[in-house]
């Protein structure tokens with residue numbers, strides 16, 4: 001039986017590496033994206049992984065998008081909630097829109113995506129939900145009250161849902177990446193990266209998207225069935241909990 005995996009934000013950055021790693025591990029993979037059509041189509045052409053456009057901050061769009069994926073590939077067994085955005089600002093300058101967009105995508109998006117899939121996982125007595133949170137949800141980060149709140153919320157969601165899914169063969173885990181070399185991080189000015197961020201990482205470099213993808217492949221596997229409600233911190237030694 002070939003299991004089906006759905007990766008949100010699965011066409012760029014960490015998500016793209018996750019989609020490819022799951023495909024290479026033998027899963028049938030669908031990759032969702034928000035609006036960067038050109039990137040998504042190029043990714044689909046290069047990898048053969050079908051891409052699906054919808055906004056994870058809309059419950060209705062998620063329900064419809066998941067129905068399309070399931071009609072094409074079959075029921076989703078593995079859900080990777082990876083889509084995420086930043087709208088950084090110091091709190092005294094943060095707008096309600098910056099707060100709302102980040103909470104809507106990075107936190108409510110997990111409800112919107114997981115809820116329509118959850119009952120099917122319960123019925124089939126198998127599921128893997130893997131949530132990509134962040135080191136900044138664990139430790140907090142100035143200029144990111146919205147992002148830190150959403151990513152910390154993802155960890156609470158993970159732990160609560162792990163307890164609900166356990167008796168039904170569903171595991172729910174989180175990965176907290178540190179700084180990974182994707183467009184999101186490259187948007188940080190190079191001077192800030194080299195002088196302030198990389199010196200805080202004991203291994204002395206940014207992480208690679210593939211290093212997060214390998215954690216996902218492990219958590220998705222049958223071998224990881226006893227691991228639920230956990231958080232894997234993949235941050236080069238920058239922060240321990």
Ligand code: NDP
Nearest residue numbers: 009013014033034035036055056083084134179180182184
């Ligand atoms: P990127 O900005 O490189 O890619 C983000 C992906 O998410 C894109 O595919 C994008 O689609 C998609 N996306 C964004 N908003 C939505 C939405 N509303 N609905 C559907 N898809 C959406 O991000 P990264 O690869 O850097 O980050 C991936 C995850 O890892 C995020 O959750 C991020 O918070 C987390 N993370 C990243 C770290 C890093 O260092 N990079 C560190 C810690 C955590 P499109 O291409 O269409 O825009």
